[in-house]
Amino acid sequence: MFSYTFHWNQALKALPQMLDGALVTLQVALLSMVIGLALALALTACRLSGNRILGGFATAWVEIARNTPALFQIYMAHFGLGNFGIHLSPYTALLAGIAFNNAGYLAENFRGALKAIPDTQARAGRSLGMTPVQAFRYIVLPQMLRIAFLPVTNQMVWAILMTSLGVTVGMNTDLAGITQELNARSFRTFEFFAIAAIIYYLIAKAVTLGARLLAARMFRY
Amino acid sequence: MIEIQNVRKSFGSLEVLKGIDLTVNKGEVLTIIGGSGSGKSTLLTCINGLEPIDAGRILVDGTEVHAKSTNLNKLRSKLGIVFQQFNAFPHLTVLENVMLAPRKVLGLSKEKAEENAVKQLTHVGLGEKLGVYPTRMSGGQQQRMAIARALAMSPEYMLFDEVTSALDPQLVGEVLDTLRMLASEGMTMICVTHEMKFAREVSDRVAFFHKGVMAEIAAPEALFGAPKDPELQKFLAATH
Amino acid sequence: MIEIQNVRKSFGSLEVLKGIDLTVNKGEVLTIIGGSGSGKSTLLTCINGLEPIDAGRILVDGTEVHAKSTNLNKLRSKLGIVFQQFNAFPHLTVLENVMLAPRKVLGLSKEKAEENAVKQLTHVGLGEKLGVYPTRMSGGQQQRMAIARALAMSPEYMLFDEVTSALDPQLVGEVLDTLRMLASEGMTMICVTHEMKFAREVSDRVAFFHKGVMAEIAAPEALFGAPKDPELQKFLAATH
C-alpha cells in the first residue's frame, strides 16, 4: 500500500529544534492568557458599568472575537494594522491576535459565571455591612473564579492550539513555524507534522493536568 | 429602639407595604406572621436598608435608615439579618464565613476576629465545625452558622426572616432552639415565622400582616387566643 | 398475587434487604413504613424488576420477575409504579405523558390511547389540564398525573413509593385522596409511606421495615395499637 518510505531518523534529528519551538509556543500561549484575562476582566467591568459607550465597546469586542476566525484576527493584526503603518512583529501580531480572541471568549465566560452566582450572596454580604466593592471582592469574585476555572483552562488549551496560526504572519520560531520550515526544505511533511502533533498533544495534556491539580488545591469546597 | 413610621413601599405598580407603623423596644421579641406575599420580608429588608422605601421613615436608635447622610454599612453592623435561604459563602470555611465581615467591616485583627467567631460558633453549637466547608453541612447547621455570622458583628438587633422554612422538618428544632436561646439572653429580635408554636412561646408581641397592612398586633395569648381580625381568624384556622 | 420469597439484595458491601418474605394478595392494600434507608424503596424497585436481586425469588401471578426468560417490559405493564419524585416527562403535555407508554408499549391506536388517557386523567381530577405542560403544574398535580400515567397501562398492581414526601404540606391531601379512591375501587396496592394516619385508615396490613428486615407485619389496629417490636415502638414514638 505504501510506496513511500518514512525517513524517521532524519526527522528526529530536528527534535531539539522543535522542542525549542514548543517553548516559544508555550510562552506565547501563556502571555496571551495573562493579557486575555486582564482584558476580559476589564471588558466584564465595562459591560457591568451600565455606561452605554463602554458597554457597547465591550460587546462589540466580544462579538467580533467570537464570530470571526482566529486566523482572520491574527491576519488582521499583522496586515490589517500594517495598512495604517502600525507594524507588529510576527510575534507581537500573533500574541495580539490570540489575546484579542481570548479576551472575547473569557469575558463571555465571566458573564456566565457571574450569572450563576445567586444575587442573595452579594445581598448577604451587604447585610453584614460590606460595601458593594467588598461584597464583590470577597464573596462574588472568588466564587466566580471557581466557576470560570474550567472554561479558562479550556481557553488556555485553545490558545496553545491557536499559536499554530502564527505561520501565516511570518512567525518562524514557534513549533508550527519551525515544523513548516523543516517541511518546506525537505518535503517530509508527514514525519515532521506527526512529531509536531505529538508535541502539541503532550503540551495540551500537561496544561490540562496541571490545571486540574491546581484546581484541586485551590478549590477545596 | 426601631421606629417604623407610616412606611410605604411599591414594586412597580404593586404596593407591598401600605403604611406600616410599628415600634420595637430594646429587649423585645416581636414576631410577624402572615400569608405569603403580605410584605413581611420586604419590611425586614427595608429596616436593614437593603431596599429603599417610598414614604415614611424608619429610625434605628434615632438614626434614619434611608436618610442620605446615614452610613448604611455602619448601621447594618448594628442590625443582624438572617434569611430563609442560608446564604453561606460556599468558598469559605465555617470559621472564615463568620470572621470575614468583622475583619473587613469592623477592621478587627485576625486574632480578635477568630476568637470572637469561635465564641459565636460554639454558642450556636458549631464549635466542632470550624474548618468545615458549609456545603458539607446540613441546612440546619448552615442556618445556625448564618446566625453566628450575624452575631459576630455584635448587632444590637436581630432580624430573622423565616429562617426555618427552607429546612427539613427534623432540622427545624435545632434552629428554633438557637433563637429561643438568643431571646432568653435578652436580644432584641424581629422574627418572621410560620411556626405558630414558637411564636406563641417566645414572643412579647405578635404582629399579623395581611396584604401590606399590619392587621393586628397583640401579646401572643391575646392574638392566638382571641383573634379579632377576620383575616387573622381565617389564617389561624388554616394553619391548624 | 405477589410472592416475595427470602429476597436478599446488596449494594456493594451494604446489605439492604436481608431475606424478605411477604405475600400480597389480589385486592389487598399493604402499607410499608420504616426509617430512612431501611430498604423500602429498594424492595419496590426489585418487585418491578428495575433492580436485580442477589438471592430469593419474586413471583407476580406465578411469573418469576428475575428469571431470564421473563419479558420484563410486558410484566412491568402489569405493575404500575409511582415514585417520590414526580418524574413527569417535561417535554410532553399531560395528555401526551399519559398516552406515550400505552401507544408504544401496548401498541394502542392513537384514538384508543387518547380516550383511555382522558379517562384516567379525569379520574384523578386532571380532566382540565390535558394540554398543559407538567412544569406548569403544582407538585400534587404532577404526582396525580404520574398516577394516571401508571393507571393508563391498566396495571393489576400498583406500587407507590412515598408519593407525597416531595410535596408541600397543602398538596399532600389531594394525592392521598387519589390513593384512597384507588383502594376503595379494589386495586391491589403496596404503598410505602410516612403518613401514619393514611396508613392506619386505608391498609389491610401494615409492614414495618428496619435495616433491611421486615420486623413486624400486622393489621393496622394491631400494629399501631400494640406494637411488639421495640424498634417499631421507638419509630412510632418519634413520628408523633
Add this chain to the structure above:
Amino acid sequence: MFNTALTLADLGFLLQGALMTLAVTAVSVTAGTVLGIIFGVVRNQVGPYWAAPLTFVLDIFRSVPLLIQLVLANAFQAIAKLGWAPFTTSCVVLSLYTAAYCTEIVRGGISSVPPTTRRAARSLGMTWWQDMRYIVAPLATRVSLPSWIGLTLGVMKDSALVLWLGLIELLRASQVLVTRLQEPLLILLICGAIYFLISFPIARLGGYLEKRWSND
C-alpha cells in the same frame, strides 16, 4: 479606500469562497454530528472503562491544532495513495474534529436527563430504545442544542484553515483578491463582515433557544 478596483465579479468570487466555507461546514457538521451522537451514546452506555480507547482517540482531535491535523491527514492520504481531493480530506478531518467535540456535548446532554425520569419510563414497560427515542432524545436535545450551535459556529470559523490544502474558501478568496488588487484592509474587512453575517444570526438563534428553553 473607496476608489476601489474591486469589481462585482470579485465580490462574486468572495461569495463563491463563502459558499465553499458553508459547504465544508455543512458536510462536516452533519457527518460529525452523526458520529458524535453514536460515540456519545456508546460512551454513555459502555461506561468510562470500556470507552477509554475511544475517549483517548477523540481527545487527540481536541488537543492538536487543526492546522496540523489537516496537513498531517493530507500527507497521510497522499502516502496511502487514497487520492482524496482537498475537499474530501478537509471534510474528513473536520468531521472527526466536530465529532470529538460533539461526543462531549451528546454525553453531557444524555447525562442531564435525570436517572429517575429514565427509570420512570422503563417502569412503564418501555424498552431501552423507546426510552432513548421518546424520553432521552428530546430532553437531551434541549440541553445540548446551544452548545451544538456554538460548535457549528466554531467549525465554520475553523474551516478557514482548509485554505492550507488549496481550497478556495472565504479567507483564501480574500487573499487571492488581496494579491491581485493590493487593497488588504478593504478586502479583509469585507471578508470579516461576511463571516460575521453568517455566524451572528446563528449565534443569536442559539442564545434565543437557550433563553426560551431555560425558563420552563
Add this chain to the structure above:
Amino acid sequence: DKLDDVIGSGTLRCAVVLDFPPMGSRDENNNPIGFDVDYCNDLAKALGVTAEIVETPFPERIPALMSGRVDVGVASTSDTLERAKTVGMTIPYFAFEMAVTANEKSGVKSFEDMKGKVVGATAGTFEAIALEKQVKEWGAGEFRPYQTQADVFLALSQGQIDATVSTSTVAQANVKGGKFAGISVVGKAPFDTDYVALFTNREEYGFINFLNLFINQQVRTGRYAELYEKWVGGELPDLTAKGVYR
C-alpha cells in the same frame, strides 16, 4: 506506468502555484495565467492530452503529487538535493536570478545595505534559505518567512519588512504591476542561480525521461524564449551549468 496513464486518461493534471507572478497568478476574472500555466499547456499538447491546472499553495505541492491528485508539478520548484530524496526532479526548465527589492523609506540601496534590517522571503524557497543563512552570518537584523509570495510583498509595501530577496522575475512583475507604492528593485543578490525543475514521482523514470526531453525541445524550438519574452522579458537565462553534464 504514469506516462501511459496520462496518455490513456486524456488529461494532464499540473500542480501550479498561483500567487507567484509572473509564473502563476490570476487575471481579472480570477482565472489562472502565467508562465507555468502556459508551460503546462505546452506539455499537455506534446502528450496529446488536455491540461488541467490544479492550484496548489507552496506547501501543498508534494501531497498533491503523492496522493495522485496531480501528475506533474509545474510549480517553480527549486531542485535541492534535500527534496530529491522525496520526489523525482527533471533537468531545470527555468532559472531564476535573485534580486533585492526594497521599500524606498528603508534606505536599502544594495544587497549589503540589508545588513541589520528586517528582511523577509517566502518560507522554504531557495532564496529564503540562503537569505536566512546570510542574516545569521551578519549577526544583525531579523529574518521573517511568509507563507506566500504575496504576503512578502504586502509586508514590504506596508513597511513591515525593509527588503526582500526574491527571484528577479517576481520582483520585476510586482514592481511593474504598480500595485505596491514605494518599492523598487535595487540590485542583485549574490546567491547562486536558482534552477527550478518539473517534478513527479521518484520512481517514474519513463515519465521523467519524457519530461527531460520535452524541456530540451522547448529550448530548441524557441518556445522557451517566446514564453520568457511574453511573461518576463529581458535577457534569457541559461539553463545549463558550465563544466558538468545534465
